[in-house]
Amino acid sequence: MGYLGEIFVMAMTAIFIQNFVLSRFLGLCPYLGVSKKLDSAMGMGLAVIFVMTLASAFTFLIQKYLLIALGLEYLQTIAFILTIAALVQFVEMVIQKNAPALYKSLGVYLPLITTNCAVLGVAILNTKTFRSDGITPYNFLDATLNGFFSGVGFTFVLLAMAGLRMRLEMAPLPKSMKGMPISLILAGIMALAFYGFMGFKI
């Protein structure tokens, strides 16, 4: 399998088979919190893609050249959180100055995902997963791409949820089911549906 095939496998795994929300159950807070409207779900999704990609790249470098080099792998969690928080703050400042339009659409959501578990999750999983051959650990490009695809998977599920919830607003539901209860049931059904992807061999 060439490298393109490897990327394809990685994308399919991150988006469908090992989706961050529906099979790893990370990032559930924005999944239920920001999925009421399609456009805010889109903004949140883009912010997550952005931060996940950057965080994957930076934490990979931190892990390889700082933690492993000095034999301090047990500091992984704290070092990654520190890196991601600083990175998000920095990126926020940069885009506020250089891309006001992008800042307007991402601005509110960026600080919200600083300490999101899905972002930390992708950073940690990058250090523990292997390519499809099962022995080669991820290199820098693999980790960055995996971060990107995981973000895409998150956005995909968030958008699907937002679309469904917008339709449910109109549905003639019993009063006790309106709002969060039906959303939780919906989330469960979506997770079951995604369970069908589990075990696919690409």
Added chain:
Amino acid sequence: MMIILLNTASAPLMSTLLPPILIVGGMGLIFGLVLAIASKIFFVKVDPRVTEILEALPGANCGACGEAGCAGYADAIVNKGELINKCAPGGSNAVFAIAKIMGVEASTTIRKVSVIHCSSGGYTNTNWRYSYEGVSSCKAAVNIAGGPNRCDYGCMGLNDCMNACMFDAISLDENGIRVINYDRCTGCGACVVACPRQLPQLVPIDHCVYIKCSSKDKGNVAKQLCGNNAPCIGCGICSRNCPVNAITVKDNLARIDYDVCINCGICATKCPTHAIQDLLAGKRKKAEIEPEKCIGCTICAKNCPVSAISGELKQVHVINKEACVGCEICVQKCPKKAIKMV
């Protein structure tokens, strides 16, 4: 002791402790420095009023104003001329703080709440015409022989208003009478539309005296039909006793003009059928003038609707406690703040 410990164990202890401390501390230091420098380089000039308003807002990011969060609302006020009274959690405090920052007049709207203008409709205090066993909805029942209760204007107790309420503000008491929780009522008017007899009406929340009847039947008819024995019989006693002429009787029914009403509650004490509800009954305070502050300007005496204040010009005024109805108009009018409610 410490020194001995450090001396004996210092070499291995230090070699395991130092690297992580240095690494994490160093990372924090570097990130902090980078962020500090970046905040200088990428500094974006924001209107100082935006930050001030942001501090005045409660910071709940609830979205009640229609913006994405408190920051969005602060920005909209300064840059898009958004109205300043949209923050529900901040209430009037936030409005006044923002008004000060923006240099505009604070305009708070008086909240309206729904009041059901009928005292009947419970299990024991309704005069039934027949036993209704159809669809449990007032709109359906009202079409069958004029409704299950004998009064054509009264509540038939099938809770259309309660089901229409989106804020769970209407609940049933032990007698099955609908009670409105004024903390939850937003004055949206959904219950007014839902009631086929328009019994709930929106009333400004600072008004506490209501006529709990909507019957336009003649007095003796209304008395026979009312299950609660408290109908408005259109006698006009309330209207004649109102110090500010806020009550008019039309179609055998008294109505309060809430723009004029001063909440004195005299009508409630005079009503022969007790059709007027006074939430403040027995809780009213009386006005009292502090003699050392009074300058004898006569403004209070001129504004008192019941002429309870007497006194010569430039003399200390006195309030007749028997006549005072506790409307608090004098408290607001006094330029020296010499009147307090006790």
